Amino acid sequence: MIAFWILALLMIASAVFVVTARQPVHSVVGLLVNFIALAAMYLTLQAEFLAVMQIVVYSGAILILFVFVIALLSSGTKPFVVGPDRAPRIVIPAVVAAVLALAGITLTALRTPVTVMQTTATNGTTGDANAFGSVANFGAALFTTHLLPFEITAFILMVAVIGVVLIAGDEGPAGLSRRKPKRNIQREPILRQSDKVGR
C-alpha cells in the first residue's frame, strides 16, 4: 500500500524530469529511475518475470543504447546544441488536452471497478515455482498457448537488426555515402600559450 504510493510519486516525478530536462543525459537518468520504479511496481503486481525483463531489457539494453547515441552525437566538433522547444506555442493546448483525456480515462476506470480475483491454490502463492507471473508460469504460457506471437517476436527482432545495419551501417543509407566524398571536419589548430606569447 505505502510502496505503491511511494513508487507512484517516484515514477511521476521522474517522468516529469525526463520530459523537462534540458540535457538528454539528464533525461536518461530520469528514465532509469522510472524504469526501476516500474520494475518494483511489477513486483507488487506479482509479475516477477516481467520485473526482471524490465530491468534487463529497458535499463540494460535500451538505456545503454541511448547513452551511446548521446555520447556519439556529443563527441563531434560542434557542441550538442538543440533548438528551442515548442513550449510557448504548444505546451498549453497539449496540457489542456492531456488533462481532459486523463480525466476521461480516470473517471471511466473509476466508474467501472474491477473485482480483483485472488490467486487461488491452483495458481500458487507468491514465491512458488508455479505461482502466477513466475518464470515457470510465464514460460509455459509463452511456449504453448502463445507460441506464434513468440515466434513473430523473433521475426520482429531480426527485421530490426537488419534494418539498423542497413540504415546506420558503415556504408550509410543503402550505400549512398560511397558516392559522396567524405566530409572532412575542420578543426581549429590548437595554439599553445607559448606560441601566442611568441607572436
Next chain:
Amino acid sequence: MSVAPENYVALSAVLFFIGVVGVIARRNPLIMLMSIELLFNASNLALVTYARAWVDNVGHIFAFLVITVAAAEAAIALAIVVVTFRSRQFVDVDEVSALKG
C-alpha cells in the same frame, strides 16, 4: 494486490500523458524517443495491472511483446537519428524536412 487496480490504471494514464506532452512539446529527437518509451511503459503497466486483476497470463505475454517492439523501435529510431546527424550535423526534428511534400 492491496491497492485497487483503478489506482494503477490512473497512474498509467498520468504517465502516458506526461509522455504525450513530451513527444509533442520537445524538439530534441532523443528526448522525444525517451517520451515514447514512457508511453510504452505506461501501457505495459495497465496490461500487467489487468493481468493481475483477472489472474490471467495473457496480459504478461502482451507486455512482453510490447517490450520487444519497444526495443526494436528504439534501435531503429536511434539509427535514424545517428544517420540524420551524420549527414546534416544537427539534431532538431523540425529541421529534418527533406521528405516534406
